[in-house]
Amino acid sequence: MRAQTILRSLPFAVMATVALLDLLAGPAVVFVPLLTLGPAFASMSGGVRYTTAVGVIAVAVCLPLGAHGGLGRQQTLIVLGTIGGVTAAGMLASRLRVRRERELASVRQVAEVAQRVLLRPVPRRAGDLRIALSYTSAVADAQIGGDLYEVVTTPGGVRLLVGDVQGKGLDAVETAAWVLGAFREAAYDEAGLSGVGERLETSLGRHLGGEKFVTAVLAEVHDKEISLLNYGHPAPLLLYGDGGTYLAEPQEVAPPLGLADLGTRVPEPYRIAFGEGDQILFYTDGVIEARDGRGRFYPLEERTHLLAAADPQVALDALRADLLAHVGGPLPDDAAMLLLRRQRT
Incomplete structure (x- = not known):
């Protein structure tokens, strides 16, 4: 003004x-x-x-x-x-x-x-989970891009998706819409994460062409555990209540969604402990590939102390501010982060 x-x-x-x-x-x-x-x-x-x-x-x-x-x-x-x-x-x-x-x-x-339709606000609470979200678009004045996320509460429990569409611009947004639509439907219908992943692969097979693909992590929260299904996406970072950290790498390498024709083995879900006081951070490669003026990548695992705040959203906002300070300017790629904290009170 x-x-x-x-x-x-x-x-x-x-x-x-x-x-x-x-x-x-x-x-x-x-x-x-x-x-x-x-x-x-x-x-x-x-x-x-x-x-x-x-x-x-x-x-x-x-x-x-x-x-x-x-x-x-x-x-x-x-x-x-x-x-x-x-x-x-x-x-x-x-x-x-x-x-x-x-x-x-x-x-x-x-x-x-479009943002409200595609990237709806995630619930801040779901059962004993507290949820925080951060999304930063690489395009000036834009609120949506190629990164995507969703959290749904189904009769079988909480399921979520974090992914990254290859490419940028309106084509990436269109593909993200396909993935989110398929996930929201499959998350309620399928008995297991493998079925959800197969539905996503089928949907993208009809939509994508050439060598386009989507990296993604699917998750389902259980009592004291969480199941993960990783399609070529950066592994989530688990932060235990006692201060320890664990990079939840998949047991076997799987291709991104949309590349099923490569003939590689279909990934299987894997479970890790996720109890009271634990946190798990899902993120896209725009976070870990962000560089400072000297070309150094953002050291995410060294910044986990920033997630100690009592309010998960405050904690995640502090991590985002640190990421932007590391880059010292606009991010070169979209960056999405989703934080789950198991906290009954």
Whole structure:
């Protein structure tokens, strides 16, 4: 808002400065042609009417200054013509800019609706679980990208998905929509994680083409345990209540979803202990592949102490802030993190 106010007052400040300099310099130096800066700057922040008004004021200021500075009739007409030309160009530019801003606002509204449909807010509590989420898009002003997540509470327990679509842009968002839609349906229908994974693979087989794929981790929470099914995704990080950590690597390497035609073995779920006071962090490669100015990757396992806050969301927000500080600027890739904490109270 403050920047907008400064831009709106800039044309008048420039024209006042030009008038003052011209009066102080006298006939020796002519600053009147610089009045064209007024309508030029006006087109940056105002609409057609505003730019026109500034141009009219520039003409009104030009006439007495030209007479005071001893400009001839021909020179005055040239300056007036220049101001008129710049004003006309500024009016066209401001009209195009306003139209573009309206189109951008409309697109952002559509993107916000798409976000609410695709990446719905996850529940903060589910049984004895407390859940926190962090999502950072690599695209400026965007809220959705190629990373995806979902948490659903089914009759059989809590199931979740964290994944990363190959590529970027609208194609990645479209693929993410396919994966999330298939997961939300299969999570309720299938008896086990293997069945959910097969449904996802079948759905993507109909949708994806060429060598596109999706890395993903499926999870299902049990009493004192959690089942994981990993399709080529970074392994979740388990943080035990006693302070120990464990990188939950899969027992066998499996290809990402969409690459079933490679003929490799279908992955099997594996269980790990997950009891009271334990946490598990799911994340995408945008987190661990984020580099600082020296090219060093983000040391996620060395930053787990940041997840000790009593509120899981506060803890995850602290980890995200540390990630951004490590990079020192916008992230080069989307980064999603989902934190589960087993806490009955």
